[in-house]
Amino acid sequence: MQVNVTVDGTAHSNEAEPRQLLVQHLRETLGLTGVNVGCDTSNCGACTVHLDGRSVKSCTVLAVQADGHEVTTIHGLATDETTEDGWHPLQTAFHEEHGLQCGYCTPGMIMAAADLLAENPDPSEEEIRDGLEGNLCRCTGYVNIVRAVQAAAAAGNGDGSSVSAHQAEEVSA
Ligand code: FES
Ligand code: FES
Numbered sequence: 565m566q567v568n569v570t571v572d573g574t575a576h577s578n579e580a581e582p583r584q585l586l587v588q589h590l591r592e593t594l595g596l597t598g599v600n601v602g603c604d605t606s607n608c609g610a611c612t613v614h615l616d617g618r619s620v621k622s623c624t625v626l627a628v629q630a631d632g633h634e635v636t637t638i639h640g641l642a643t644d645e646t647t648e649d650g651w652h653p654l655q656t657a658f659h660e661e662h663g664l665q666c667g668y669c670t671p672g673m674i675m676a677a678a679d680l681l682a683e684n685p686d687p688s689e690e691e692i693r694d695g696l697e698g699n700l701c702r703c704t705g706y707v708n709i710v711r712a713v714q715a716a717a718a719a720g721n722g723d724g725s726s727v728s729a730h731q732a733e734e735v736s737a
Contacts, residue, residue: 569630571596572640580627587611589627590637598638598671602700609699612672613637619679621672621698638671641678653719654678654712663712665703673699677713686717 567580571594578593585604590596590613602610604623611622614636622635644650648659654674657663664670673696680687680695687695692713693706701709 587622657716
């Protein structure tokens with residue numbers, strides 16, 4: 565089946581098997597390997613992306629279900645992922661607050677956190693922990709992840725400006 569999907573602002577049109585998962589389409593068809601696979605059973609959140617501006621575990625969505633929709637991955641969150649100046653405030657905050665160790669959960673964690681901050685620009689610690697409960701981290705114990713999200717929220721001045729321009733378009737649409 566043909567899948568027409570806009571990913572990180574770029575339109576793509578590719579064949580997909582009816583049973584292909586969105587995470588496989590992103591990684592294997594489009595080469596977006598920042599979208600990780602931790603479990604394939606919807607438990608870990610490593611595969612989290614935004615579908616029409618809301619975070620989803622991309623192993624729970626078929627590629628064909630994304631046809632006609634807009635996906636944002638960790639690659640599209642930064643204005644320029646090759647330089648720190650282009651990082652999203654959450655990427656900067658995870659770096660500065662040591663919100664990662666092995667980094668495997670980090671792309672999904674950041675995408676889930678971006679959705680959380682878009683909905684709630686000034687979350688409490690409890691709200692952050694609730695918002696990220698679908699994303700598992702085997703390394704950090706979560707303390708520095710929570711700190712990183714709080715730092716990103718502060719960097720966004722609590723007004724939602726911590727979301728990327730691309731995501732802001734999605735949120736305001
Ligand atoms: S790979 Fe999708 S939730 Fe674990
Ligand atoms: S940093 Fe290793 S799983 Fe989270």
